[in-house]
Amino acid sequence: MGWQWFHRLGSPRWFYEKTNAWIPWLAVISISLLVTGAVWGLAFAPEDFKQGNSYRIIYIHVPSAFLALAGYYTMAISGAIGLIWKMKLADMVMKSAAPIGAVLTFVALVTGAVWGKPTWGTWWVWDARITSMLVLFFLYLGVIALQEAYQHQDTANKASAILALVGTVNIPIIYKSVDWWYTLHQPATIKFTSESTIDPSMLYPLLMMVTGFYVFYALVLLMSTRSEILVREKKTRWVKDLATQ
Amino acid sequence: MHPVRKQRLIMVLFIVIFASVAVGLMAYALRENINLFYPPSKIAAGEAPVDTRIRAGGCVLPGKVQRASDSLDVNFLITDGAATVAVHYTGILPDLFAEGEAVVVNGKLNGDGVFMATEVLAKHDETYTPPEVAEAMQNAGEHQKTCEGMSYGS
Numbered sequence: 001m002g003w004q005w006f007h008r009l010g011s012p013r014w015f016y017e018k019t020n021a022w023i024p025w026l027a028v029i030s031i032s033l034l035v036t037g038a039v040w041g042l043a044f045a046p047e048d049f050k051q052g053n054s055y056r057i058i059y060i061h062v063p064s065a066f067l068a069l070a071g072y073y074t075m076a077i078s079g080a081i082g083l084i085w086k087m088k089l090a091d092m093v094m095k096s097a098a099p100i101g102a103v104l105t106f107v108a109l110v111t112g113a114v115w116g117k118p119t120w121g122t123w124w125v126w127d128a129r130i131t132s133m134l135v136l137f138f139l140y141l142g143v144i145a146l147q148e149a150y151q152h153q154d155t156a157n158k159a160s161a162i163l164a165l166v167g168t169v170n171i172p173i174i175y176k177s178v179d180w181w182y183t184l185h186q187p188a189t190i191k192f193t194s195e196s197t198i199d200p201s202m203l204y205p206l207l208m209m210v211t212g213f214y215v216f217y218a219l220v221l222l223m224s225t226r227s228e229i230l231v232r233e234k235k236t237r238w239v240k241d242l243a244t245q
Numbered sequence: 246m247h248p249v250r251k252q253r254l255i256m257v258l259f260i261v262i263f264a265s266v267a268v269g270l271m272a273y274a275l276r277e278n279i280n281l282f283y284p285p286s287k288i289a290a291g292e293a294p295v296d297t298r299i300r301a302g303g304c305v306l307p308g309k310v311q312r313a314s315d316s317l318d319v320n321f322l323i324t325d326g327a328a329t330v331a332v333h334y335t336g337i338l339p340d341l342f343a344e345g346e347a348v349v350v351n352g353k354l355n356g357d358g359v360f361m362a363t364e365v366l367a368k369h370d371e372t373y374t375p376p377e378v379a380e381a382m383q384n385a386g387e388h389q390k391t392c393e394g395m396s397y398g399s
Binding site for chain 1: 250253254256257260261264265268269272276279280281282283284302338339340341342349364365366367368369370371372373374375376377378379380
């Protein structure tokens with residue numbers, strides 16, 4: 001009984017029809033969170049006593065870096081489910097997650113460079129945090145490339161799932177790099193075990209942006225997976241019926 | 246669970262664990278090289294190579310920054326609490342450079358133990374505070390913890 005939902009996921013058609021109603025909700029929630037969070041963070045949150053206004057890029061930099069890491073786990077875990085249970089839907093999620101994650105990693109790297117120039121005095125430095133983040137970007141590109149490199153979708157799924165699984169090693173390294181080695185990048189500000197070292201007036205818009213990014217990620221991943229379902233199931237009757245409606 | 250699926254699950258776990266161990270060993274072997282900079286105590290202990298391009302990181306000792314009046318030359322001391330290293334630099338310092346703040350300097354250590362820097366980077370900490378709150382904290386006698394709180398690892 002408890003596993004019924006999991007077995008139902010084996011049917012892309014069931015998933016497609018079930019998630020139809022979710023899209024507008026996710027869109028409304030994510031856009032309202034992102035707009036409120038951005039206006040609050042950029043216009044109303046106080047400036048930092050040391051960095052002035054330049055710290056405000058944190059409202060883009062930190063959420064995109066969070067989602068770049070969380071999105072990698074989404075991709076690797078769905079890759080593993082695809083490998084073990086041969087579930088078509090999981091392979092489609094893995095394929096859809098790769099470009100989204102690559103874009104988020106790129107955004108985190110670029111905003112980090114823009115932030116680094118005025119505060120540190122350099123665009124780029126090869127410290128452990130930044131270098132491991134660049135490796136994450138290449139891992140995403142590798143998964144995208146492997147998806148396109150094979151004639152047979154099954155072979156492509158298997159190869160990219162294995163790459164994604166091997167790459168999961170990088171995620172804890174990125175996360176802990178600022179504690180394990182001497183880096184230019186400062187340690188984590190939002191802490192789960194002790195008090196965060198950011199003033200509440202700056203923290204709330206940041207948490208709002210992080211939540212907004214999570215919902216937005218879910219929305220984009222869902223939309224991308226649904227279009228992937230239509231592409232791969234285009235020869236089935238239900239997709240043809242959908243097209244002629 | 247179906248035996249075939251179980252086998253695949255074990256395979257997946259094996260891939261993840263094997264990759265983690267391999268990368269972990271690699272990081273362990275390269276542990277010194279992954280560090281971006283040497284702390285002053287390692288330089289003072291003679292662990293840093295002389296006349297090779299290295300980076301050093303530490304806190305700028307308050308009251309020890311000397312600026313030349315007719316050039317961009319600047320001399321300062323950096324510390325990690327255990328030892329201090331003298332740094333010489335010619336050029337424009339980043340905005341966040343200040344006494345009591347953390348920096349990472351890039352350059353060569355000369356024979357006299359003076360660090361000839363070609364680049365100075367400001368290392369900011371992980372705290373974000375509005376100006377009014379920072380002022381109130383200083384009035385209350387709570388000293389800024391930028392340097393004391395800075396993590397130097399082990």
